[in-house]
Structure formats: structure tokens, C-alpha cells
Amino acid sequence: MRKKTLALVLALTLIVVGVVSGTLAWLTAKSDTVVNTFTTSDIEVKLEETKGTSVTGGKEFKMIPGYELEKDPKAWVVAGSEDCFLFVKLDWANNTYTSDETTKSYLDWTIADGWELVPGETNVYYRTVTSEQMSADNGANNAFPVLKDNKVTVSGDITKEQMNAFTTATLPKLTITAYASQLYKSAGVGFTAAEAWNNIANK
DSSP states (O other): OHHHHHHHHHHHHHHHHHHHHHTTOOOOOOOOOOOOOOOOOOOOOOOOOOOOOOTTTTOOOOOOOOEEEOOOOOEETTTTTSSEEEEEEEESSSSSEEEETEEEEEEEEBBBOEEETTOOOSSSSEEEGGGOOSSTEEEEEEEEESSSGGEEEEEOOHHHHHHHHTTTTSSSSEEEEEEEESEEETTTEOOOHHHHHTTTTTT
């Protein structure tokens, strides 16, 4: 009888424990969800010139010996672009002639302040541009002049005969192109100007 009573007590105890444990509320928690979306980045660069007479494919300037010609090309990086190197490339054609066995230029110019020559190049200049220096207003602010004092100077040695000998194909021409390339190759590690210039495939 004692064994039966003990067995009954044990059985009732197990039932009670089972009922109680089935109703316990364990402490749990869940955080808010954070969704990571990875957006794209880009660089946009622009070049503009207001002086000169607009012609198909560019601007036209009349050469007068000894004159300074107003010429105001300016480059800028559009706001929202990544920090970058801004480059300008100046390609002259037909700008030299020989006089008294000396090579001279029909037109002289100086690069504007703030530009540096890319190492290893003769006609490509650069500067770095950060977000604070970018322009959201079509270049009205934060644009960088390309030529010092916005001018080129016509040689005073050019003769009327030389100018009369020009043809459309032999007139002096200056082609300016602006480029940009990202400033950093990884967080905190920058490209050199020469490396960044070499990164530009369509130059």
C-alpha cells in the first residue's frame, strides 16, 4: 500500500510539473530590421567657354598681332560626384612656326593657378576636387578657370603675309578637354595623379 501511495504521489508530481512547465513564458527579444541597399556612384565633369564667336564644333577667335584675346574655358565637377582628380588636356595644332631659325608660337598662354602638370605629360594638368568644391549651378560657382587671366596672347611677330597664307586646315587650333577620375582606390588610400590619369580609358 505504501508503494502504491508513493507511486501515486510521484505520478501526480510529474503531472503538476509538466502542466506548470508548459505554461512558462521565457524571455525573448527581436531587433528591428536594418536593410542594407548598396547604391551606385559616379563622377560628372563639365567644360564651358563663353568668349569667342560660336561656330560649328567650338569657338572662333580673330588673331590680331600683339593682342590679348579673351578666352575663358572653365571646368568643374558636378555636385553629387565622388571626390576626384579633375584633368584638363590642351591640344594645340598648327601653333608653331620658324623665324630666324627659332621656333615660335602664334599664340602664347599660361595655365591658371591651382593646376599642376601631370608627371610624365606635357599638356595635361590636374587638381583634386572634393565635395565642397563641386558645383550644382552649371559652373557659376566652384568652376576652375583653365587659362591664367582668361586670355591667350597673339605674337607680335606675326606678319600679314603669314596670316594670308593660312588655310582652314592650317589655322592654329586649341582643343581643350576635361576629364575626371576617382581620387581614392580604397578607403583612405589615394591614387597618384599619374595613376588616375592612366585610369581614364577614353582620353
